[in-house]
């Protein structure tokens with residue numbers, strides 16, 4: 001947009017392709033609301049993002065994360081979070097997935113306790129995906145969502161008796177929405193996703209004794225939680241909603257946030273109902289925080305399971321913290337999905353999911369996530385057996401003594417050639433799908449989304465930029481190893497045009513090449529990828 005005069009006349013510009021019927025979602029009142037949100041909160045968002053970068057620079061210089069001295073009173077004080085509403089009291093099995101009409105219907109009809117409609121790790125944020133997703137959610141909250149398969153083979157209808165509670169995950173603070181410009185600046189993607197959903201649905205949800213409920217991703221500290229608190233309180237006041245009716249669950253999926261769990265709960269105490277172990281981004285964050293620390297290089301992804309000491313410590317601290325404050329301690333996502341056509345491999349995959357859920361219920365978690373409807377029964381059986389009541393808040397885990405050292409303990413393990421090549425392949429295939437508008441795909445029978453792909457991408461960078469690492473067979477881990485693996489990929493993926501995003505494989509190869517050779521670890525792979533979307 002040109003010039004200040006134009007800005008005053010037209011503060012908001014929709015820069016994306018115009019989609020049929022989009023004015024139903026983005027009418028004048030909604031646009032005015034988004035303008036106000038941006039003007040009220042954008043400067044603080046930018047401050048928080050700058051603070052993240054400054055902290056990472058300190059980690060790069062050798063500092064280690066630790067509990068804060070200035071917030072000791074919050075950690076040691078006696079307080080609890082506000083009471084949890086009925087619709088969020090029992091969350092034993094939550095299904096998650098990208099916000100597409102068919103997925104929304106399947107998830108809400110699945111019998112899970114809750115469904116997290118995900119604009120973040122599992123959605124590629126094309127303008128079309130976002131608006132189709134917002135429209136599906138609007139129809140879902142109104143109870144009118146249906147969807148016809150393009151070939152006419154099946155008509156999907158939302159079950160009016162579904163009791164599954166809808167929770168929406170907006171994108172994180174680091175992301176912009178490039179298709180909405182306010183005063184010539186990009187709107188925050190978080191404010192777009194959460195703000196528009198609240199604007200369109202809060203009243204209807206209130207009338208049904210539900211609220212706009214959210215999962216908040218990738219927070220790093222209590223100041224970011226305080227920013228969310230102010231956004232939510234502002235929206236409640238602006239939309240004349242009861243104070244505190246917008247409930248949130250915060251993902252603890254960055255290493256710095258693990259040191260501020262009490263503080264995050266405290267900052268949001270009038271509305272927060274729980275914390276969640278977002279294990280995949282958490283591993284990615286560990287990699288990012290320690291990208292320059294040779295003594296904390298992680299082994300290949302397959303060896304970084306929840307029984308690694310640093311992950312075990314984090315999940316137990318989360319349970320202890322939540323239960324002391326009257327909040328849910330949600331578990332996370334096992335990456336295995338059902339394997340069609342191979343009963344033995346399928347049983348192995350299900351057994352892994354089962355073991356993961358058993359570990360969670362035994363540790364005191366109040367519920368868990370599944371990636372696929374067929375896994376709901378598996379997780380439910382384990383939580384029903386291990387958690388007879390609606391939650392395990394009475395399990396205080398006073399036996400747990402988690403220190404700073406436990407949270408950052410180095411991991412033992414190796415890098416195999418298979419693990420190295422697998423990272424290259426998964427990153428390329430995932431990026432190709434994402435660039436093609438698909439944010440969650442099965443690869444080698446594992447669920448891959450932005451968080452799991454970040455691990456592979458950050459590991460490649462960390463291994464290659466820390467000199468003198470070797471594979472377990474003695475081969476030096478250097479750029480010639482990487483370049484060869486990347487060059488070999490097109491012939492390895494002989495049938496690539498049949499893969500999700502097959503037409504984008506070359507673009508994905510170029511992007512991974514650029515990210516891996518760069519002198520600095522790019523903060524999020526979705527930042528440069530979004531500019532290509």
Ligand SMILES: CC(=O)SCCNC(=O)CCNC(=O)[C@H](O)C(C)(C)COP(=O)(O)OP(=O)(O)OC[C@H]1O[C@@H](n2cnc3c(N)ncnc32)[C@H](O)[C@@H]1OP(=O)(O)O
Nearest residue numbers: 096097103106107121122280333371372440441442447451
């Ligand atoms: C790290 C994190 O952030 S985890 C959270 C983000 N990740 C997720 O939410 C993962 C969501 N899961 C998925 O997207 C999918 O399960 C995938 C991509 C992994 C696999 O999908 P598919 O290959 O389509 O699985 P499959 O063919 O077995 O699906 C069978 C049926 O289940 C449906 N289905 C699969 N997963 C889901 C889901 N999560 N929610 C609702 N329905 C689902 C499919 O749409 C399909 O429906 P249909 O029979 O009516 O056509």
Ligand SMILES: O=CC(=O)O
Nearest residue numbers: 278279280281451
């Ligand atoms: O969002 C969840 C995660 O594991 O990352």
Ligand SMILES: [Mg+2]
Nearest residue numbers: 121278281451
């Ligand atoms: Mg995540």
